[in-house]
Amino acid sequence: MREYLLKGLESLGLEFDKVIIDNLIAYAKLLLETNKHTNLTAIRDEDSLIEKHFIDSMLLQKSISENTETAIDIGTGAGFPGMVLAICNPKIKFTLMDSVGKKTDFLEMVKNELGLENVEVINDRAEEFIKNEKRGTYDLGLCRGVSKLNVILEYMIPFLKVDGVFLAQKMEGTGEENESENALNVLDSEIEEIYKLELPFSSDPRTIIKIRKNKATNSKYPRRTGIPLKRPL
Numbered sequence: 001m002r003e004y005l006l007k008g009l010e011s012l013g014l015e016f017d018k019v020i021i022d023n024l025i026a027y028a029k030l031l032l033e034t035n036k037h038t039n040l041t042a043i044r045d046e047d048s049l050i051e052k053h054f055i056d057s058m059l060l061q062k063s064i065s066e067n068t069e070t071a072i073d074i075g076t077g078a079g080f081p082g083m084v085l086a087i088c089n090p091k092i093k094f095t096l097m098d099s100v101g102k103k104t105d106f107l108e109m110v111k112n113e114l115g116l117e118n119v120e121v122i123n124d125r126a127e128e129f130i131k132n133e134k135r136g137t138y139d140l141g142l143c144r145g146v147s148k149l150n151v152i153l154e155y156m157i158p159f160l161k162v163d164g165v166f167l168a169q170k171m172e173g174t175g176e177e178n179e180s181e182n183a184l185n186v187l188d189s190e191i192e193e194i195y196k197l198e199l200p201f202s203s204d205p206r207t208i209i210k211i212r213k214n215k216a217t218n219s220k221y222p223r224r225t226g227i228p229l230k231r232p233l
C-alpha cells in the first residue's frame with residue numbers, strides 16, 4: 001500500500017515527509033478495518049482505495065494557495081478530500097462536515113488516533129451549520145461527490161470569505177458548469193479555471209473547477225434545509 005501511494009504521489013510531482021505518509025497509511029488502514037463492519041465506502045480493494053480516494057484527493061494539493069488558513073469540506077463522507085488534505089497540510093485548519101453520524105464518528109476516531117490538531121469534525125447539514133457564526137469565515141471550500149454544482153454552490157459559497165476559493169471536484173464531461181450560471185451570478189462568484197487531470201494508474205479523467213467568491217453573499221442563501229437540492233438556483 002505504501003509503495004503504491006508513493007508511486008502515485010511521485011507521478012503527481014508531490015513529496016511529503018515520513019510523518020505525513022505514515023499518517024495517510026494509518027488512516028487508510030483504519031478505513032479498511034472499520035469498513036469491514038460499518039459501510040463507509042464501496043471501495044474495498046487496497047490499491048483502488050489509494051488511487052480513487054487518496055490520490056484523487058491529492059489532485060487538489062497544487063491548487064491550494066500558500067495563504068490558506070482555513071478550509072471546509074462539505075459532505076466529506078469518510079474524509080475525501082478533506083481528511084487527506086488535512087493530513088497533508090497540518091498548518092491549515094480543516095472543518096470536515098457530514099450529515100451522517102457513522103461517518104463523522106469514524107472521522108473523530110481518525111482525528112484522535114492520529115492526534116490531528118488541525119481537524120474539527122462536525123455532524124450537521126451545511127444549511128444548518130452555517131447558522132453557527134461560520135458565514136464568510138473560510139479561505140477554501142472543498143466538496144466531492146455530494147450533488148450537482150448548482151446545488152453545492154449554494155451550500156458552499158456562503159461559508160467562504162470574499163476572495164475565497166472553492167475547488168469543486170467533478171467527473172469529466174458532466175457539463176455542470178453550464179447549468180450553474182444562475183447560481184454563480186446570484187452568489188456573486190465566478191469560475192476562474194477548469195483543470196482537466198488524470199489519475200496516475202487507471203488514467204481515469206478528473207475535473208477540478210476553481211471558483212472565486214467576489215462579494216459577500218446575500219443572507220437569504222443558503223435557503224432552508226433541503227430547498228437547495230429540491231429547487232437548485
Ligand SMILES: C[S@@+](CC[C@H](N)C(=O)[O-])C[C@H]1O[C@@H](n2cnc3c(N)ncnc32)[C@H](O)[C@@H]1O
Nearest residue numbers: 075076077080098099100124125126144145146
Ligand atoms: C457520495 S458521499 C461523498 C463523500 C465524500 N465527499 C467522497 O467523495 O468520498 C456524499 C456525502 O455528502 C453528505 N451530504 C449530502 N448533503 C449534505 C448536506 N447538505 N450537508 C452535509 N453533508 C451532506 C452525505 O451524508 C454523504 O456522506
